[in-house]
Amino acid sequence: MPILAAAAPDEASGIVTNVVDGDTFDLRIDKxxxxxxxEIERxxxxxxxxxxxxTPDGPPAKVFxxxxxxGKKVWLDIDDKSRDGRDPYGRLIAVVYLEDRDGTINTTHPFNRLLVDAGHAVVKDFTNNEFDPATWWEEGIPQPELSPVPEISTTTAKSGQFVGSLESxxxxxxxxxxAKKILPQNEIWFSSSQDARAAGYVPCGVCKPP
Ligand SMILES: [Ca+2]
Ligand SMILES: [Ca+2]
Ligand SMILES: [Zn+2]
Known part of the structure; x- marks a missing residue:
């Protein structure tokens, strides 16, 4: 096993000003x-x-x-191994952390992981950076049969995607x-109302999903 640098989720922070796609955004630097x-970094x-x-799955990933x-404040662990922490396009390579409601950094569910959990990205572990995605999950990287990615890809763009909270x-x-009040780390996404109901969820009385 290579020795990995300890996660440092507070190397920099800022407010997200623009989302380019599922895995790329612009940040107005704070710390x-x-x-x-x-002043604004990609x-x-x-x-x-x-x-x-x-591709059909691109826009839903951007929506997510x-x-x-x-508009949210996020924290970055910038890659310590890449030159200036950047990829060949000059973008900062980072693991991105959200804040909990009390303002502390949520270190257990980086956005990189949330994106994969929601089926809007796949893990692609570049070995030339400091990060090991297996550390984002208690049980390591989810295996393909557990990943919602193939399921999502069979649905048409933007159709049948609902969100619930682990606490309701x-x-x-x-x-x-x-839905907007659900903390990111509590979100659970469904590709259809059937999936939501099968998981024991019931439709919200306000937005009345099918
Ligand atoms: Ca770092
Ligand atoms: Ca890596
Ligand atoms: Zn609702």
Whole structure:
């Protein structure tokens, strides 16, 4: 096993000003780092890959990332192994952390993981960076048969995607005001209402999903 640098989720922070696609966004820097040179930096999530925007699964991944990230404060663990922490396109390579409601950094569910859990990205472990995606899950990287990715890819773009909370039994359209109150780490996504109901969830009375 290679020796990996300890996770450092607080190397930099900022407010997300623009979401490019599922795995790329722009950040207005708040807490800076010697590797940061711009007021607004483009960030590429480390070791995950979202569908390109030109494919059917691209836009839903962007919607997911936008719902969670846009306008929010996030923290970065910037790659210590890449030159200046950047990829060949000049984007900062990072594991991205959200804040809990009390303002502490949620270190257990980085956004990189949330994106994979929601089926909007696959793990692609580049070995030339400091990160090991297996550490994002208690049981290691989810195996393909457990991954929702193949399921999502069989649905058409934007259809049949609902969100619930691990702390309630309701499921919602992502646009529902109650859905927006669900903490990212509590979100559970369903590719269809059948899936939601099979998991024991019932439709929200406000947004009334099918
Ligand atoms: Ca780092
Ligand atoms: Ca890696
Ligand atoms: Zn709702």
């Amino acid at each position: 800076t780092d010697p590797r940061i040179i711009y 960030v590429r999530l480390a070791d995950v890959d979202s569908p390109e925007m030109s 990332a936008t719902d969670i990230l846009l 039994d309701k499921y919602h359209y992502p646009s529902c005001r109650w």
